[in-house]
Amino acid sequence: MKHFALTAVVLILCMLPPNVWGEALSGTQILSQVDRNLQPNDLEMYRKIINIEPDGSRKEFVLWFLKKDLDKIVTLFVSPASEAGRATLRLGDNMWLYIPNVGxxxxxxxxxxxVGGVFNNADIMRLDYSVEYDVTALLEDQGQYLLELKAKSGAVAYDLLKMWVLKKELVPTRIDCFAATGMLIKTLHFKEIKDIGDGVVRPAVMETDSPLYKGYRSVMISANLKKRSLTDEVFTLNYLPRVKDLR
Structure with a gap:
């Protein structure tokens, strides 16, 4: 019995992540944990997107966000009223927009x-980073991990990412996004780490600015996250007109 108990303890301990023992995490392990912390599988949540123009004027959108597995995402426009009922679908690298009464x-x-603004569709319907990128370098900068990520294919929005990650929380604080030419396209800033629902602790706010859109900013606020399992049928083109019925 003692031998059995000892074996069970050893098995449990072996399943703990390396950092529990003080061992260094690999870049791949860090990125995988970042994905889990930012966007757990099979979920629903709300996102408010605020586009801010140089003159201070703002336009706001509220989206209902659904995710299943690593590559299935649906969003439903809740407001403004002029956009309500629109929906988007992402399956891997493929994306569609459904507009009521447009066929x-x-x-x-x-x-x-x-939604216009600085966020593009890849930012709004983002897959896990580890799905689209390989870790090419792991460094330390300003007391944080610095991951350099290279796109796995040309279909990805950004060819190269530089991601700063908090060591304890394993969530990003900043991501610089580059084109294949090396040009900086935009910077994502992650702020306000808190429980956004269902015990998920992550940055509730993501802001972005871009040297290509001087004076413009966009903000995305996440809230009311819940784990929710949905059938594969929900993530199909034929189902988009009915997504609103799931709210």
Whole structure:
């Protein structure tokens, strides 16, 4: 019996993450934990997107966000009233926009934006980073991990990312996004780490600015996250007109 108990303890301890023992995490392990902390699988949550122009004027959108597995995402526009009922679908690298009374969903690209502003569709319907990027370097900077990430394919919105990650929380504080030419496209700033629902502690606010859009800013606020399992049927083109019925 003692031998059995000892074996069970050893098995449990072996399942703990390396950092419990003070061992260094690999870049891949860090990125995987960042993904889990930012966007657990099978969930629903609300996101408010605020676009701010150089003159201070603002436009706000509220989206209902659904995610399943690593590559299925649906968003539903809740407000403003002029946009309510629109929905988007992402399956891997493919994206569509559904507009009520317009017929079939329209193909959209990752670099376009269904809300305008600095956030593009890839930012709004983001897959896990580890799905789209490989870790090419792990450094330390300003007391944080610094990951350098390279896109796995040309279909990804950004060719290279530099991601600063808090060591304890394993969530990012900043991500610089670059084109294949090395040009900085935008910077994402992660703020206000807190419980956004269902015990998930992560930055509730993401802001972005870009040297390509001087004076413009966009803010995305996440809230009311709940774990929710949905059938694969929900994440299909035919289901987009009915997504609103799931709220």
């Amino acid at each position: 079939k969903p329209i193909r959209i690209t990752s670099m376009q934006s269904v």
